[in-house]
Each structure stands twice: as C-alpha cells, then as structure tokens.
Amino acid sequence: MCGIFAYIGGREATPILLQALRRLEYRGYDSAGISVKNYELKVVKTEGKIRTLEELVAKETVSGKIGIAHTRWATHGEPTTVNAHPHMSCDGKLALVHNGVIENYLELKFLLEKKGHNFVSNTDTEVLVHLIEEFENQDLTTAVELALSRVEGAYGLVIMSKNEDKIIGAKKGSSLVLGVGKDEYFLASDTSPIIEHTRDIIHLEDEDIVIITKNSYKIKNFGKEKIRPIEKVDWDIETLEKKGYDYFMLKEIYEQPESLKSCLRGRIEKNKTDIHLRRLELSEKYIKNISRIILLACGTSWHAGLVGKYILEEHLRIPVEVDYASEFRYRNPIIKPTDLVIAISQSGETADTLAALKEAKNRGAETLGIVNVVGSAIAREAGKGIYLHAGPEIGVASTKAFTSQIIALHLLNLYFGRTRNTISDEKAYELIKAIEVIPEKVKTTLELDEKIKEVAEEYYQVKNFLYLGRGINFPVALEGALKLKEISYIHAEGYPAAEMKHGPIALIDKNMPVVFIANKSNGTYEKVLSNMEEVKARKGRIIAIATEEDNIINKLSNHTIYVPNTIEFCTSIINTIPLQLLAYHIAVLNGRDVDKPRNLAKSVTVE
Amino acid sequence: MKQAVILAAGKGIRMLPLTKYVPKPLVKINGKPFLDYLLGNLEEAGYEMVYVIVGHKKNQVEEFFKKNDFNFETKFVHQIKRLGTGHAVKLLSRHIKENFVVVMGDNLYSVNDLGNINFDDNYNCIYALRHKNPERFGVLVTKGNFLVEIEEKPEKPKSNLINAGLYKFTPEIFDKLRKIKKSPRGEYELTSAIEMLAKKNKVKVKVLKDYWLDLGKYEDIPKIESFIKKNF
Numbered sequence: 098m099c100g101i102f103a104y105i106g107g108r109e110a111t112p113i114l115l116q117a118l119r120r121l122e123y124r125g126y127d128s129a130g131i132s133v134k135n136y137e138l139k140v141v142k143t144e145g146k147i148r149t150l151e152e153l154v155a156k157e158t159v160s161g162k163i164g165i166a167h168t169r170w171a172t173h174g175e176p177t178t179v180n181a182h183p184h185m186s187c188d189g190k191l192a193l194v195h196n197g198v199i200e201n202y203l204e205l206k207f208l209l210e211k212k213g214h215n216f217v218s219n220t221d222t223e224v225l226v227h228l229i230e231e232f233e234n235q236d237l238t239t240a241v242e243l244a245l246s247r248v249e250g251a252y253g254l255v256i257m258s259k260n261e262d263k264i265i266g267a268k269k270g271s272s273l274v275l276g277v278g279k280d281e282y283f284l285a286s287d288t289s290p291i292i293e294h295t296r297d298i299i300h301l302e303d304e305d306i307v308i309i310t311k312n313s314y315k316i317k318n319f320g321k322e323k324i325r326p327i328e329k330v331d332w333d334i335e336t337l338e339k340k341g342y343d344y345f346m347l348k349e350i351y352e353q354p355e356s357l358k359s360c361l362r363g364r365i366e367k368n369k370t371d372i373h374l375r376r377l378e379l380s381e382k383y384i385k386n387i388s389r390i391i392l393l394a395c396g397t398s399w400h401a402g403l404v405g406k407y408i409l410e411e412h413l414r415i416p417v418e419v420d421y422a423s424e425f426r427y428r429n430p431i432i433k434p435t436d437l438v439i440a441i442s443q444s445g446e447t448a449d450t451l452a453a454l455k456e457a458k459n460r461g462a463e464t465l466g467i468v469n470v471v472g473s474a475i476a477r478e479a480g481k482g483i484y485l486h487a488g489p490e491i492g493v494a495s496t497k498a499f500t501s502q503i504i505a506l507h508l509l510n511l512y513f514g515r516t517r518n519t520i521s522d523e524k525a526y527e528l529i530k531a532i533e534v535i536p537e538k539v540k541t542t543l544e545l546d547e548k549i550k551e552v553a554e555e556y557y558q559v560k561n562f563l564y565l566g567r568g569i570n571f572p573v574a575l576e577g578a579l580k581l582k583e584i585s586y587i588h589a590e591g592y593p594a595a596e597m598k599h600g601p602i603a604l605i606d607k608n609m610p611v612v613f614i615a616n617k618s619n620g621t622y623e624k625v626l627s628n629m630e631e632v633k634a635r636k637g638r639i640i641a642i643a644t645e646e647d648n649i650i651n652k653l654s655n656h657t658i659y660v661p662n663t664i665e666f667c668t669s670i671i672n673t674i675p676l677q678l679l680a681y682h683i684a685v686l687n688g689r690d691v692d693k694p695r696n697l698a699k700s701v702t703v704e
Numbered sequence: 705m706k707q708a709v710i711l712a713a714g715k716g717i718r719m720l721p722l723t724k725y726v727p728k729p730l731v732k733i734n735g736k737p738f739l740d741y742l743l744g745n746l747e748e749a750g751y752e753m754v755y756v757i758v759g760h761k762k763n764q765v766e767e768f769f770k771k772n773d774f775n776f777e778t779k780f781v782h783q784i785k786r787l788g789t790g791h792a793v794k795l796l797s798r799h800i801k802e803n804f805v806v807v808m809g810d811n812l813y814s815v816n817d818l819g820n821i822n823f824d825d826n827y828n829c830i831y832a833l834r835h836k837n838p839e840r841f842g843v844l845v846t847k848g849n850f851l852v853e854i855e856e857k858p859e860k861p862k863s864n865l866i867n868a869g870l871y872k873f874t875p876e877i878f879d880k881l882r883k884i885k886k887s888p889r890g891e892y893e894l895t896s897a898i899e900m901l902a903k904k905n906k907v908k909v910k911v912l913k914d915y916w917l918d919l920g921k922y923e924d925i926p927k928i929e930s931f932i933k934k935n936f
Contacts, residue, residue: 109922155725158732160925
C-alpha cells in the first residue's frame with residue numbers, strides 16, 4: 098500500500114510534493130522519493146521517513162514546476178534507497194512512481210535484461226519504466242499504452258519525461274485520482290493530498306490513461322478518449338485518511354478480511370495440503386530436529402503467541418514456551434541448539450523483543466521473526482520469517498496485526514507439520530479449508546457491529562470487567578481484556594474459565610460483568626456452561642460469545658453474540674472480532690481518543 | 705573601516721518544510737548556499753568586519769563560515785529570542801562604535817552598490833529601488849533626498865520607491881532602538897527606529913544602481929537562479 102502523487106502547473110512543485118507525501122504518510126512510510134523536472138529530471142529519494150527525504154531535499158534545492166512523488170510501504174524488495182521510487186530508465190530520461198503489484202515482473206525483467214536494460218533494484222516497479230523505455234521511439238503516450246498491454250497485475254502509476262512538459266498517469270486495480278485546479282493538475286492515490294489545493298476530483302477508472310499538461314488533460318481508455326465526471330469533495334483531510342471511519346482503529350478492525358487474505362495470498366499450494374513460505378529458509382533436516390519452540394513477544398503479540406502455543410503443540414507435538422520478551426532477556430534463559438526462537442512483533446522495533454531476540458541468538462538459538470513492518474530491526478535481526486502483509490497499523494491498540502499473527506502461526510504450523518509428517522494429508526486439507534474461509538467469516542462477524550454497540554451501551558459505565566475463556570480461547574479472553582483496558586481505561590482481567598473459582602469469583606457481583614467465550618466447538622463447552630452458572634448464581638451479568646444457533650447459552654447469559662462456526666483451532670480469530678468492537682464502542686461511549694490512548698505509544702522502543 | 709551587520713537569525717517560515725532543516729540563508733542557489741554570494745560581494749567590496757546575528761539553526765551558519773574563508777573578520781551574535789529586526793540590531797550596541805551597514809542574510813546586492821556606500825558622513829541612509837507595484841512593499845516617502853516616513857504596503861503609494869532592505873547607520877541608531885515600542889505584529893522593528901531618525905531629518909534615501917534579490921519563498925528560487933546564472 099504505497100502513496101503516489103504528481104503535480105503539474107504554475108507553482109514550484111517541491112513544496113507541494115513534500116506536503117502531499119506528509120498527507121499520504123499514513124499509507125506507507127518506510128521510504129520516499131520525488132522527481133522534479135527543470136531542464137533535467139532531478140530525483141531525490143531515500144529510505145526512512147518523509148522527514149529524512151525533506152532533509153535531503155533541503156540540502157539540494159530541487160526546483161521545477163512538474164514533479165512526481167512516492168511514499169513506500171514495501172512489498173517486493175527491502176526498504177532501501179535503491180528500491181525507493183521514483184525509478185528511472187537506463188538513459189535517465191524517464192522517472193516513474195507506482196502503487197500496486199506487477200505479477201509478471203520476473204518474466205518481464207528477464208526479457209528486458211536480455212535486451213540490455215540495466216536493473217538496479219529488487220522491485221517489481223522498475224520493470225515498468227524500462228518497459229516503457231523499450232518503446233521510446235514512439236511518443237510517450239503510445240509507449241505507455243504499449244508497455245501496459247504487456248503487464249499483468251495492479252497499478253496506479255505516474256510517469257514523467259525529461260523531454261516533455263507533461264505527466265501521464267495510468268490506473269488498473271489500484272486507485273488513482275485526478276485533481277483539477279486552475280491551470281494546475283494533481284494525481285494521487287487518494288484525495289487526501291489534493292483537497293487542500295482543489296476540491297474538483299475525477300476518479301479514474303480501470304484501464305484509464307490520463308495525459309496532463311499545464312493547461313489541459315485528456316483521458317483515454319483502450320485508445321478511445323473518455324469524458325469522466327468531475328465530483329466535488331467536501332470531506333476534510335483527516336476524514337479522508339480514515340476513509341470515513343471515525344478512527345483508524347475502527348478502519349483497521351474492518352480491514353481484517355483484507356489483511357487476513359493478504360497474509361494467505363500466494364502461500365497455500367494448489368493441492369490445498371501444503372504451504373509455501375518463501376522467507377522461511379530453514380532446511381528440512383533442521384525442521385525435523387526442532388526440540389522446542391520459544392515464542393517471544395510483548396503485549397498483544399504475546400497473546401498471539403499464546404494462541405500459537407495451542408496450535409503448534411497440538412499439531413507438532415513440540416513443547417512450546419511463550420515468554421514475555423522483557424522477562425526472557427533478564428532471566429538467564431536456557432537455550433539449546435535445537436531450540437527455535439520466534440519473535441512476534443507488529444512494528445518490528447519493540448525494544449524488549451529485539452533485545453530478547455538478540456539474547457537468544459547469542460546463546461545459540463535459531464531464530465525467526467513474525468513481523469508486519471518489512472525491513473524492521475526485528476526482521477533483520479531474525480534474518481528469516483513470515484511477513485504479515487497487513488498494511489500499516491496506525492491505531493495504537495493492535496487489531497489486524499493480532500489476527501494476522503495468528504494466521505501466520507497457522508501457516509507455520511502447517512509448514513512444520515507437513516515437513517515433520519505430524520500433519521496428515523487429510524488433516525492438512527481440513528485445516529487449510531477452514532483457514533481459507535476465515536476472511537469471509539470475519540466479514541460476517543463484523544456485521545454484528547450494531548448489536549455489539551447495543552451491548553456496549555448497557556455496560557460502558559461499569560468500572561470492572563472479567564473475561565473468561567478456555568483452551569485456545571483463554572488468550573482471546575486476555576486480549577479482549579487488554580483491548581478494553583487500553584482504549585477505555587476500564588479495569589479488565591482475563592482468566593482461564595476454570596481458574597475463576599480459585600479466586601476471582603470473589604469479585605463477582607452485579608457490578609462486575611463477565612464476558613464468556615463459549616463456542617460449541619470448544620472441547621470444554623460443558624465446563625464453560627457450569628462456569629456461567631456459577632457467575633449467574635452470584636448475580637453477575639454475562640455477555641457470551643457463542644456459536645450460531647446455540648439455544649442453551651442464551652438461557653444463562655444476559656447478552657449473547659452469535660459468531661459463525663469454525664473448527665476449534667480457528668475460533669480464536671473469529672472470537673476476537675466482537676471483543677475488539679466491544680472495547681471500541683465502550684471507549685467511544687466514554688469519550689476516549691481511541692487512536693491515541695493516554696500513556697501509550699504505538700511502538701514501544703524504550704525498555 | 706567598512707563593516708556590515710548581517711541578520712541571519714530568522715526561521716524562514718515561508719520556505720517550510722525546507723527551513724526545518726536548513727536556515728534560509730543557506731538554501732542552495734545554483735548549487736551554492738545563497739549567503740555565499742552575499743559574503744563574496746561584501747568581500748569584493750572591501751568590507752573588513754562582518755557581524756552575523758544568528759538564531760535559527762545557528763550551528764549550520766557558524767559551520768558554513770568555518771568551512772569558507774573570507775577576507776574579513778567575522779563575529780557571531782546570538783539572538784536568543786526572536787523579537788524583531790530592531791531588537792537584533794540593538795544587540796550590536798556594545799560592539800559597534802562607528803558607522804555600519806545592515807543587510808538581511810537572505811538578500812543580495814551588487815559589489816558596486818555595497819562598495820559605494822559612504823561611511824564618512826554623519827547621515828543614516830536607506831537604500832531603495834523603483835518598482836512598478838510598490839503597494840506590495842514598504843514604500844519610502846521622501847522630501848528631496850530625505851526620508852519622511854515608511855508606508856507598509858499602502859493602498860495608494862505616495863512614491864514608487866520601495867525599501868530594499870539595505871541600510872547604513874551611524875551609532876545614534878542604537879539610542880533610538882532602545883526607545884522603540886513593539887509593532888502591531890508584536891516585534892521591535894528596525895523601521896520604527898529609522899522613522900524616529902527620519903523625523904529629525906537624519907535619514908537620506910539613495911537608489912540602488914544594480915539589483916536587489918530577495919529569497920522570500922520557494923517560487924523565488926528559479927527566478928534568482930536564472931538571474932545569477934546570467935549575471936555572474
């Protein structure tokens with residue numbers, strides 16, 4: 098998910114481009130670059146945040162009235178200066194920025210290299226500019242049309258040329274918007290960087306190519322000229338970046354069907370019994386010899402680790418230990434060469450987790466990372482692992498990273514299980530079939546939002562909450578409690594349901610509501626029912642998460658939230674969704690700043 | 705001795721985000737920091753002492769002087785609180801006992817104009833340019849060769865002479881600088897002190913013979929770059 102922007106008009110481009118990149122930063126921010134045309138094309142790009150790019154530009158003074166810009170969220174190729182956009186053609190006459198994925202880039206790269214093109218980066222984008230260069234003897238528009246006819250994949254792109262005072266945009270699959278100003282024009286991945294300049298917007302359609310000069314624009318689709326309607330945008334910038342959601346956190350909760358799909362994409366073999374994990378880089382021999390797995394994490398990622406323990410132990414029969422990274426590093430931990438240590442982190446910069454990982458490496462463990470941010474410190478330290486591909490997570494309380502981490506652990510489980518022969522063909526097929534429909538089931542579960550809001554309205558003024566779950570849903574209870582704590586500041590605790598009678602039951606009264614996770618597919622369903630009876634007897638109010646069509650539960654609970662059915666090992670993802678929404682609505686009803694809770698930082702880089 | 709005071713402490717808000725990282729006088733013009741051109745011209749015009757008032761990003765300004773050798777003495781004065789051009793020049797009151805020139809660090813004047821400034825008389829002098837749209841600037845109202853008052857961006861300008869930001873003062877300016885009050889925009893303005901002197905017929909107006917380049921906003925960069933390319 099990158100951000101692109103282009104400007105052509107009567108004003109100096111550089112300040113406009115830099116400001117636009119700030120607006121687009123929420124889409125992706127591990128590297129950025131601009132290209133500005135004066136007498137030649139001046140490209141300034143760098144890894145790091147927009148700030149780093151601004152500093153570079155300040156030292157070089159790039160002037161010109163035509164420019165393109167890009168902020169990158171890496172998918173193919175690490176975030177480095179060389180991989181950053183804009184990318185240039187061999188002769189330096191073309192510069193291009195791109196958002197999307199070119200699926201046949203490897204074969205195109207091979208063909209272009211044979212023709213003598215010089216590639217400098219590991220990105221899929223670079224093939225686009227060289228492919229257009231191939232047709233350089235045509236006019237730029239025709240060259241772009243010819244090149245794109247050979248491309249498979251999604252793109253929103255803008256190209257500029259040293260020889261012409263125009264910019265050309267093309268759209269297919271990724272969004273691209275045209276802003277119409279007074280003798281100036283803008284192209285961008287979304288309207289947020291455009292509306293401070295003009296509110297007249299054209300949403301380009303798939304296969305549109307737009308050719309823009311300082312005074313005019315023309316839209317062509319498959320060679321035919323098209324007139325597209327100009328719409329007036331009246332949203333403000335903040336609203337646009339959140340795409341209409343009140344908070345980034347809510348947007349990210351709703352993004353989960355997409356983010357889960359992204360985590361699975363390209364990783365399930367066509368035979369539906371095997372998993373393909375490109376960056377895992379562990380030999381078959383090594384995998385067969387693993388004697389213990391240690392999962393290191395903090396906060397919500399630690400909860401994902403706990404879920405992972407249930408999944409991995411059940412299917413691999415390898416002992417799995419889940420440790421708070423902050424505790425692990427100071428404990429003089431026992432590490433054997435056959436131990437596999439896996440660090441789980443959204444940002445990849447969490448100080449405690451990074452330090453614990455280094456500690457494990459120093460003691461001779463093999464390491465993996467399960468991380469969202471490409472090229473982050475933990476990813477580099479581990480050297481190999483699984484990227485979540487969930488897109489940037491901006492809300493401080495983690496939501497989509499958590500569910501993607503669980504999916505990643507499922508993939509790891511299958512990969513190891515098939516290699517160690519502890520997961521049979523039938524079992525693998527059953528697991529994969531269930532996992533593949535999780536995104537769809539999450540989407541269905543999100544439809545419970547209204548109902549969950551009603552539940553929140555009844556409980557938002559309480560001072561304490563208890564969350565109970567068993568087995569693989571015990572960590573879900575912990576996570577549910579943490580979400581409520583983080584964003585609403587209401588005290589909440591998670592416990593294994595059976596543990597309640599060993600202490601916490603003393604707290605139960607009419608002022609202490611209890612959330613029970615009680616899916617029918619859970620092997621301990623009957624025990625959970627008796628736990629609920631115990632709470633009811635003490636006048637506690639119960640909110641139950643139950644499987645569809647369970648009629649017994651709602652005789653015991655005050656409120657029941659019915660979620661889609663799935664195999665036990667996939668219930669943790671489905672059950673998390675209503676708890677994220679419950680925490681969200683209770684926080685909003687209490688007037689909290691959901692995206693920036695007090696005292697919390699998104700990535701804890703202090704120890 | 706020819707001596708000049710360069711005001712280089714400002715934040716350069718109109719050139720954000722660049723001025724978050726470099727002070728405006730160091731913004732590159734044709735590959736060289738803009739200040740380099742001013743200092744080169746001061747050197748060629750025979751100035752022997754330059755006071756530089758620094759503030760925003762002062763380390764970079766001081767670094768720049770260290771790396772480049774100019775044929776004059778340099779002294780830095782740190783304006784800790786940005787209280788205006790009047791406040792800045794007043795900081796030199798203990799250092800300067802003779803006539804001196806004041807120039808903005810993001811402006812440029814020719815060697816001739818800088819060299820022709822008369823240090824030997826007892827008059828203050830404000831330098832001007834004739835402009836076809838004077839209403840956008842500070843307009844100088846004169847009686848003969850003398851300044852009567854300065855009008856800031858007047859709707860109906862009384863002359864086409866605009867304030868080019870280059871001044872020559874006698875030490876009596878310091879006395880007036882100690883007496884001025886804050887302007888409507890909350891700063892101590894150099895022009896307030898000049899107007900006090902003007903009331904006593906102590907300020908002459910002279911017209912620049914060559915040019916005045918002002919690096920105000922980003923749009924000025926290409927204009928200045930092409931001017932310098934043509935004329936240097």
